[in-house]
Amino acid sequence: MSRGWRRHLHRFQRLRRRLAGGQDPKVFCLSCCDSRVSVHEIFDLDEPGTIFEAKNVGGLFSQEAKAALVMALTHLKPDYVVVLHHTACGGYRSTGEDVEPEIRQHMVENSGFHARVRVDGYLAGNNLEIPSELMERLVVEEGCRIQTESMISFLMLHYPRQYKEVKEGRPKIIPLIYETSSGRVYHVPKRLDGSEKMAREEF
Secondary structure: OHHHHHHHHHHOHHHHHHHOOOOOOOEEEEEEOOOOOOHHHHOOOOOOOOEEEEEEHHHOOOHHHHHHHHHHHHHHOOOEEEEEEEOOOHHHHHHHOOOOHHHHHHHHHOOHHHHHHHHHHHHHHOOOOOOHHHHHHHHHHHHHHHHHHHHHHHHHHHOHHHHHHHHOOOOEEEEEEEOOOOOOEEEOOOOOOOOOOOOOOEO
């Protein structure tokens, strides 16, 4: 680790001098703290200072994520707000299991559990049986939709100016899924209904 730090010290010397006066990230990203989800690598943004990040289990719009979003939209003015979920997410898998109370509380309080409830209800209501891998994918995608909806509702209620800017596409909110097995990134389908049959549009 110390050698990596020394490489960083020399590699970004000029950039650090520029950033010492303040940051100007073009992207705000809410994502999972899963060690496989490296936002800079996924989007090939190598330099520091390009992404303002909020991370937690599941990539949920928690109280800490709200503070980060407000900081970004009010003071940093990014061009994009990305809500990035990923397949094989331990946070969303935990919604179907008995888990430690801290994880359960985090998933319940921040609507992570709602995703599984909605998907279960959709499948039962339409008498659908699907493979477990597809079921997990639908839960993560629905979770991403819910977190994006929560973000927009939060802005509408508490930050009308920023909400208006988002509705006008400045910045643009983009819900995405990172596929851990392939490295592919794709857009979240706009709705759960029928999504079990849809092809996913790559980002």
